Amino acid sequence: MTNQSFSNTGALATFIFRLDRLRMLWWLVGLTFFTLIVPAALANLYSSDQERQAVAETMTNPAMTAMVGPGDLDNYTVAAMTAHQMLLMTAVIAGLMGILLIMRHTRGDEEDGKLELIQALPTGRMAYLHAAVLVQLLLAVVLALVIGFGLAALNIDSVTVAGSLLYGALLGASAFFFAGVAAVFAQLSANTRSATGMSIAVLLGAYLFRAVTDVVNDDLSWLSPFGWVTKAEVYTSNQWHLLLIMIGAALLLFVAAYYLNAIRDLQRGFLPERTGKRTASRLLLHPLGLALRLQRTGLIAWAAGMAVLGVSYGSVLEDMETFFASNEMIQQMLAPEEDLTLAEQFLPTLFVVIAIVAVIPPVMAMNKLRSEERHERLEHLLGRAVSRHQLFGAYLTFALFNGALMMFLATLGLWAAGDASMDEGLSFTTIISSGMVFFPAAFVMIGLAAFLIGFAPKLLTGVWLYILYTFFVLYLGNLLDLHDWYGYITPFGHIPEAPAETITALPLITLSVIAAVLCALGFAGFRRRDID
Amino acid sequence: MEMIRITNLTKKFGSFTALNGVDLTVNGGEVLGFIGPNGSGKTTTIRVLLGILKKTEGDVAVFGKDAWADAVEIHKRIAYVPGDVNLWPNLTGGEVIDLFLSLRGTIDTDKRDQLIEKFHLDPTKKCRTYSKGNRQKVGLIAALASDADLFILDEPTSGLDPLMERLFQEHVNELRAEGKCIFLSSHILSEVEKLCDRVAIIREGEIIESGSLADLRHLTRTHLLVKTKTPLTDLTFFDGVHEVHESENGLSFQVDSEKIDEIIRHISRFGIEKIESAPPKLEDLFMRHYEGKKEVPSGGETDD
Structure with a gap:
């Protein structure tokens, strides 16, 4: 008897490729675009060694190391600058791409019942999983080649061909590795949402773990796959063996996924499915309670994530303080203010990143209203004695609460870790108010989502593009020397940079009014x- | 008492006209069967009735109130089961039933538990694990355990097994006896025949037939199977005789109900040895409206 487990894999792979070709193309174009414009822009902006070395000085601090990883700061060429600033972040996004794309065709299609249809056709038992993996492999290879040759084609002296190919290959390997992580979780959990959630938790965990160990004890970073990405020293010593380690680890993950897939039944997992309550709790019996309950797991996961993010940043503050104290140039650059420590003056940069991450869960919470509509579950409520007023109000209220909570927890984490590690301690009220000052900006994003849900639900993705734009401008705006105007068209650009700046009420009130108007229009x- | 009054209702999705001048009334204590093929506008009509879709033209009144403006007031007295019951994968069936009941008013726990028991539903399981039939049971239990005055049921038995289907029919008859009004959209014509007092047939967004079953039967044909002593001839020359087939048991054919007297007189002259007749079926009526019609793509995106 021949082994038929993989029958018809080719046809299924072609099918999956057809289904996903546009989605994959967008990811590919997006990742390539953001990767290629940076070295081109940097070469333009910092044409002399001195200018680049001045940038390197501002990077030589633990907060930056935590955020973007270590870099070759002594020899800060355009290539070294690109690898330092962009490679790690892009690898995280490539990993996210791997998780999202493979999950659709593993647990996603299985839970929807599509896999059952496919397995009833003359296809092998492992064929669909294998096909999904092959498509991911193809995407990873194409990503590696496009970015590798794309960078090399920029014709910048320091951007060597070997380094460029390694750069691309590491991004492809990151996508493939995290597709492997997702493929394993797709076998373990019988539920697409939790499988995706656990995979993303591993992704962010790997990033945060490396953020702390890169600052505290560099050797421990070997335990994180993102440690391998930075330790490959792209454009400097080009450690190709780290690429091989990553590919090897990815293959091990896929072997595990195939094995688990082979020994389990269709539509089952290994994690126990608990039975639930026979009757509903009192909290659930109200539209607001339902909105809260449906998003409870996500709320808890995000809350924990935000607190960890805050603690990670907070725990490097003491190292920063020590560093600043020994660096005269930085002391001059940051205009000394009497009552603030140097670390505190650096805080706005950290807060911007935290605030943009913290705006994701509340916007998701608002968009949940639309996703409930698309799943045809709103008619259960609107077909009963629930008004649209109550329904919209419930999701908006929850989103606002969510936004405030996320920012508060991250800020609290930062304060607690910073206060514990720093000799002088941190002022609770200063830190909390400096973080919470971003809430009106989050309010505007939630308001925009609410507005689109009311008026143009098909354009709801626009919120995410706006958030992506904001992140891009605020993260790279200074480095790429973008005109201030770019920052002004995002609400986050108007938030006072506390505690370095004093908090003024006018921009906060203006943003809140704009947000409230957007909400009211969306509601109408x-x-x-x-x-629908 | 008039429960539903729809006058000249038109609903457009962009340039596509889903409903075109629909008129319909349903009274208390009445079971209305609402039938029509896929994409004909059944679900769209129901969603306008519930104020989930906004009418383009016409008047839609439920309990004498406007279906859009007074939706919440109206829904306090309505129980609705959608055709495709999409539930929250991470809530249990029991939780969803309680939620649905509480959104209308108070929870009658005895009635709820009885129904859960009767319909053999395990309320502790997550909705993710339910089959289509079990999801439908969740919707039905939540509807039947409520004390609504109007029940709007969109193909409520399409996923149920015959035992559950019969249980459902018993409950509908009980509700009718209590004077409740039931708006039942269905494909299962035998079920409509069994349960409904009145029938409305919708096609391409227009009501093409409505009335009591007895009224409509005048429009239908009776099946006859006849064996005569001398060979029966000339039958095909009569207006109103259709689908004549010869078999060893005799001649089978269909007769328009209003021609039956004339035909019986004719065939009795040939010496009847055996005659069997079958009553007109709703199916024939339904088929008559659709058979031979030009195939139209069913385009209603919100229907079914």
Whole structure:
């Protein structure tokens, strides 16, 4: 008897490729675009060694190391600068791509019942999983080649061909490795949402673990796959063996996934499915309670993640203080203010990153209203004695609460870790108010989501593009010397940079008014339109 | 008492007209069967009734109130089961039933537990693990355990087994006896025949037939199977005789109900040895409206 487990893999792979070709193309174009414009822009902006070395000085501190990883700061060429600033972040995004794309065709299609249809056709038992993996492999290889040759083609002296190919290959390997992580979780959990959640938790965990160990004890970073990415020293010593380690680890993950897939039944997992309550708790019996309950797991996971993010940043503050104290140039650059420590003056940079991450969960919470609509579950509520007013209000209220909570927890984490590690301690009220000052900006993003849900639900993705834009401008704006104007068209650009700046009420009030108007318009639109 | 009054209802999705001048009334204590093929506008009509879709033209009144403006007031007295019951994968069936009941009013726990028991539903399981039939049971239990005055049921038995289907039919008859009004959209014509007092047929967004079953039967044909002593001839020359087939048991054919007297007189002259007749079926009526019609793509994106 021949082994038929992989029958028809080729046809299924072609099928999956057809289904995903546009989605994959967008990821590919996006990742390539952001990778290629940076060295081109940097070569333009910092044409002399001196200028680049001055940038390197500002990077030589633990907070930056935690955020973007270690770099070749002594010889800060355009290539070294690109690898330092961009490679790690891009690898995280490539990993996210791997998780999201493979999950659709593993547990996603299995839970929807599509896999059952496919397995009833003359296809092998492992064929669909194998096909999904092959498509991911193809995508990873194409990503590696496009970025590798794309960088080499820029024709910048320091951007060597070997380094460029390693750069691309590491991004491809990151995508493939995290696709492997997701493939394993897709076998373990019988539920697409938790499998995706656990995979992303591993991704962020790997990033944060490396953030702390890169600062505290560099050797421990070997335990994180993102440690391998930075230790490959792209454009400097080009450690190709780290690429091989990553590919090897990815293959091990896939072997584990195939094995687990072979020994389990269709639509089952290994993690126990608990039975639930026979009756509903009192909290659930209200639209607001339902909105809260549906998002409870996500809320807890994000809350824990935000606190960890805050603690990670907070725990490097003491190292920063020590560093600043020994660096005269930085002391001059940061205009000394009497009552602030140097670390505190550096805080706004950290807060911007935290605030943009913290805006993701509340926008997701608001968008949940639309996703409930698309799953045709709103009609259960609107077909009963629930008004659109109550429904919209419930999701908006929860999103606002969510936004405030996320920012608060991250700020609290930062304060607690910073206060514990620093000799002088941190002022609780200063830190908390410096973080919470971002809430009106988050409010505007939630308001925009609410507005689109009411008036143009099909354009709801626009919120994410706006958030992506904001992140891009605020993360790279200074480095690429973008005009201030780019920052002004995002709400986050108007937030006072506390504690370095004093908090002024006018921008906060203006943003809040804009947000409230957006919410009111969204509400009016939602009341008038058809429910899909 | 008039529970539902729809007058000249038109609903457009962009340039596509889903409903075109629909008129319909349903009274208390009445079971209305709402039938039509896929994409004909059944679900769209129901969603307009529930104020989930906004009408383009016309009047839609439920309990004498406007279906859009007074939706919440109206829904306090309505129980609705959608055709495709999409539930929250991470809540249990029991939790969803309680949620649905509490959103209308108070929870009658005895009635709820009885129904859960009767329909053999395990309320502790997550909705993710339910089959289509079990999801439908969740919707039905939540509807039947409520004390609504109007029940709007969109193909409620399409996933149920025959035992559960019969249980459902018993409950509908009980509700009718209590004077409740039931708006039942269905494909299962035998079920409509069994349960409904009145029938409305919708096609391409227009009501093409409505009335009591007895009224509509005038429009239908009776099946006859006849064996005569001398060979029966000339039958095909009569207006109103259709689908004549010869078999060893005799001649089988269909007769328009209003022609039956004339035909019986004719065939009795040939010496009847055996005659069997079958009553007109809703299916024939339904088929008559659709058979031979030009194939139209069913385009209603919100229907079914």
